[in-house]
Amino acid sequence: MLAAAPSQGTCLRSRHAGCRTQFVAAPVVRPCLQRLVRRQCVCMSTAAQKVSDLPGSLQKIVGSFQMVPDPMARYKQLLFYAAKLPPMAVEQHQPENKVEGCVSQVWVVPELRDDGKVYWTADSDSQLTKGLAALLVLGLSGCSPAEILSVQPGFIEMLGLKQSLTPSRNNGFLNMFLKMQKLTLGLLSSTNGGS
Template sequence: MKQPIEELPPKLQEIIKLFQAVQESKAKYEQLLFYGRNLKPLETQYKTIENKVQGCVSQVWVRAYLDSDKNVIFEADSDSVLTKGLAALLVQGLSGRPVEEILRVSPDFAVLLGLQQSLTPSRNNGFLNMLKLMQKKALQLYVESEKGGNSINDLAEDNQVGNSDLRLKNDGGIGKSNVKESPSALESSVGNGSELGNRGTRIKERLEKELRPIELEVEDISYQHAGHAGVKGSNGETHFNVKVVSEEFEGKSLVKRHRFIYSLLQDELQNGLHALSIVAKTPSEVDPQ
């Protein structure tokens, strides 16, 4: 079931309605090029590996930061006018919105734009990868803001949903979880074909103890971030994907599930863990196969 357009950020709704009003594919394509030509260039200093979108035909970079109200501001650039147009749609549609709202956006909204016939499969895939990176950066901004602000424990006890709240629906940024329901056994996996190191083992044991998950996956993806500035003592274990299916999440919003996991792993976040990508579901939410 596709996400209703009414649940999308207001500016993104406006962009979708504008493209839906244009019937001809060629006209949609020209509209896209117009967006690309009017996208503000990204300063060279921000065209880094960490800001680069992977899996795109062209080179694309995305920068994100929080404004004074803790809303996310995006900037982007590409060496292709067409790809710049796709980036501009997301920059205009998502900038200035709370982290929670950005992470609520489902990738299937792209269907509403009606651009499939105007784009190659690789371009469509690159567009979704841009959204993934933007949502991932929103998550990272949340983590960094919590390191320098209120403790995660304080946030976990807060009953109000504010601009710094977040929800992550995917592995690495967006989409549906690959976790399959298996109530009879606990499933754990590690990334890159190797055993978990000390930090990964601690994360796994902590989550098993506190959440009693039906399914659990802890994947160390630090090897994908070679050259990323590490923290002394982190032993290179800086980036993880975590997928949890637990009855402990029943009755909790996705925001509070993430807050809970961050509270459990606060020590790791303060001592070298740079990024944590989370899928948190209840058994009833796992897609039947």
């Protein structure tokens, strides 16, 4: 049998675009042939969380986007969500509520209510970004902090918006989501006395 050192390759599955994959040579019957077998994908897997693992409201949103096959139609659906976003008070446009790393200006504000659920408000100076914010506000409002923190960023891939958005918009959407999780952690630490 021939032995070969592991080599690096690019993962061919679209949901892992850009990640590095390690290959090893597997034993073969004929020494002149070697079959490469993927051993390990060194990236965060977007398949780790299923749609059914998401909070109910986020499941519905992901489902509605998955039913629309055309990227332009998904883009229009996003603008529809922007129109549904309730207005945010101007006084809430504070630096601590601002999402860093977005092309447009975006603010998100959580409210932990007596029922133990978090409710969100958001605003942006761009209609498209407002649609992305609305999607997160509608999908994560009414969830417990534990539910919000259990959502993995891979759900963004499930929406199928990547083709409709520029890389900077996709990055901004991820930053919005991560800011919401960070603010959720802040709410938990303040209610638990900073522990």
